[in-house]
Amino acid sequence: MPVQIDALDRKILAALQEDASRSLEEIARHVGSSKTPVWTRIRKLKEAGVIGRQTVLLDAEALGLDACFFVLIRTSEHEAEWQGKFLAALRARPEVMEAHRLAGDIDYILKVRVPNARAYDTFYQALIGEVKIHTVTALLSMEEIKSSPLLPLELVR
Incomplete structure (x- = not known):
C-alpha cells in the first residue's frame, strides 16, 4: 500500500531528489520549514521505505562508458530453475x-552500459555462455534524449 504524503513531504522529496547532498538546513530553508520537522519527516520517509539508499550520479561518458545498448531477450525457458x-x-x-521482465512478445529488456561494441560482444558471449536464450536483439542508443532518476512527485497522492 502506498505511503500517504502531504505537500511538505512532496517538497522535501523533490529537494532530496534534486540534490541529496544539501545540508538539512538548506533543505529546510528551501521547503519553508525548520530543521527539526524536516529531519523528522525524512526519518519517517526512510522508515516507510519511501527514501532508499542514497548514492551519487556519475557521468557514464566521462568515465568512458560511451555505449548504451538496450537488449531484448526472448526465451523458450520459463521454469523457475532457468x-x-x-x-x-x-x-x-x-x-x-536495468533489467525488466515484460508482458508481450519480448520476455526481458536490459539496459547495458559498456565502453564500446567489442565490450558489448564480450558481455553477450558471457551471458549466452551462462544461460540458454532463444533470441537476443541488441539496440545501440545513438543519443540519450532524456534520462532522469527523478520520480514524478506531482503524480503522487
Whole structure:
C-alpha cells in the first residue's frame, strides 16, 4: 500500500531528489520549514521505505562508458530453475544497469552500459555462455534524449 504524503513531504522529496547532498538546513530553508520537522519527516520517509539508499550520479561518458545498448531477450525457458540462473547471471554483471521482465512478445529488456561494441560482444558471449536464450536483439542508443532518476512527485497522492 502506498505511503500517504502531504505537500511538505512532496517538497522535501523533490529537494532530496534534486540534490541529496544539501545540508538539512538548506533543505529546510528551501521547503519553508525548520530543521527539526524536516529531519523528522525524512526519518519517517526512510522508515516507510519511501527514501532508499542514497548514492551519487556519475557521468557514464566521462568515465568512458560511451555505449548504451538496450537488449531484448526472448526465451523458450520459463521454469523457475532457468529463471533463477538467468537472474543470478544478470545480477552478477555490472554492465547491466536495468533489467525488466515484460508482458508481450519480448520476455526481458536490459539496459547495458559498456565502453564500446567489442565490450558489448564480450558481455553477450558471457551471458549466452551462462544461460540458454532463444533470441537476443541488441539496440545501440545513438543519443540519450532524456534520462532522469527523478520520480514524478506531482503524480503522487
